[in-house]
Amino acid sequence: MSDRWISLVAIDPAKERCELDFSAGQRDVVADTNLVYLRHLDAWSKKWDNGRIEIKDNLQFSKLVYGSLYYILISLPSDSTYLPTNQFFGLSPGGLANGANFTDYQGHVFWDMETWMYPGILMLHPELAKAMLSYRLFSMPAARERAVAGGYDGIRYPWEGGSTGAEVTPDICIPCRENQQHITGDIAFAARQYVSATRDLQWLQTEMGYEFIREMAAFWVSRAEEDWNNDTMMYNINGVMPPDEYQISINNSVYTNIGAKLSIMFAEYAACLAGTAEDNAMIEKWRHVAENIYVPFSEFKRYHPEFEGFEDVTGDRKIIKQADAILTGFPQMWSMPEDVRRNDLELYEKITDHGGPAMTWGMFSIGWLELGDKNKAREFFHKSYSPYVREPFKVWTEAQSGIGAVNFITGMGGFLQTVLFGYGGVRLRVEKLEFDPEIIPGTSGMRLVGLDYLGNSLNIDVYEEVIKIVKTKASEHTIDLVTSDSKIKFILHSGKIFLLNNV
Structure with missing residues (x-):
């Protein structure tokens, strides 16, 4: 018998099915505790290999990125189940929270799911993004x-x-x-x-x-x-x-x-x-x-x-509670001249409540990255997570003061967007996917593992002078890679995109 502690949880709208599922789990534990652990390990390895963000040479920041993705993923459906798939009922700002006595928004689903949590999940785990939309279709x-x-x-x-x-x-x-x-x-x-x-x-x-x-x-x-x-x-x-x-x-x-x-x-x-x-x-x-x-x-x-x-x-x-008009630049990507984008950011920075939720500051960071102001982007990026994260498990609170929903996966979703769409430079448009990355301050680069586009899966390594893209899964939709950067040229060959030269 293994000395590992195994904690079992069964969740189902039907009490009888829940009890049956829990009993089945108990039998597996009694039969072979190690086997249950290995199944758990294998399931998470597959999910992690299918989509994650790696940070180079900054362990604490790596934990923050991993933790944010993990807390959202554990609130989403499993990839497989031994029972018929139940209808998914959406993500609440507090994730798997108790919701009693008006706490953590009672487990209700807001715009938080689609606007803040959904975009990062879509690019890394599109099948789970589809499950999130299924609640709205239902x-x-x-x-x-x-x-x-x-x-x-x-x-x-x-x-x-x-x-x-x-x-x-x-x-x-x-x-x-x-x-x-x-x-x-x-x-x-x-x-x-x-x-x-x-x-x-x-x-x-x-x-x-x-x-x-x-x-x-x-x-x-x-x-x-x-x-x-x-x-x-x-x-x-x-x-x-x-x-x-x-x-x-x-x-x-x-x-x-x-x-x-x-x-x-x-x-x-x-x-x-x-x-x-x-x-x-x-x-x-x-x-x-x-x-x-x-x-x-x-x-x-x-x-x-x-x-x-x-x-x-x-x-x-x-005084403005949180990001509002600046969302027209991102995520809405409403076309506007550069000076208008800058004016929006500068004006609303001055009048936004600095005690507001974390997602706001990440959107400012993304805006300043679009405009090429790395110092302003770094300032707001740091502000988007540092006052909200609680050690040692990287738990987020809704407000800097520690009040509001806990564990605040809305803030984590906004933070992941700043990593993926801000410093990662990803822009998902109806007709194309754009990619214009920057190095995250305090790191030497990042790796996007399993970035999905049109059924293709890409691993993208971003360093100061080099970007490497490898297609790990192909679909019937071909991808033509076009770059406007004369310093970096790519060639597509045998299902992989190699760095051809860097002149």
């Missing part, structure tokens, strides 16, 4: 009821979702429940990312993926048409709460409106892949709405006001 009937109740078409997702998919935001936060409508745009953007990364036509055509995308767009069309402005000849989206929750009800949130535009525009793209002729005609008409949804912009100051009338807000009312 809850489409409830989302349809939510839209109908407000007099809208399509599907509108709740601010807080539970096992039924219905709105479960408690009465202590009625404005959040009614006004944080951007979540439907966040979910639509996640669907856009999934199709961009995988070209999963089966999901689109036979697993309700296209209907999912189309019906979210239908909501935004009806929502915008409600607020047509005859004076400006533009569509408005009024009476919403943006990601900045200090604003209870405002008009034309720049983040919300861009999310709506992107949702409708992507539905047109998805219709080309999976829609009918009738769909194509309908969605072509929607294009007029998407093109004419108002996006706040100050021509004089050349920046994006957070919402209509933002410039008239003064004093403490102008």
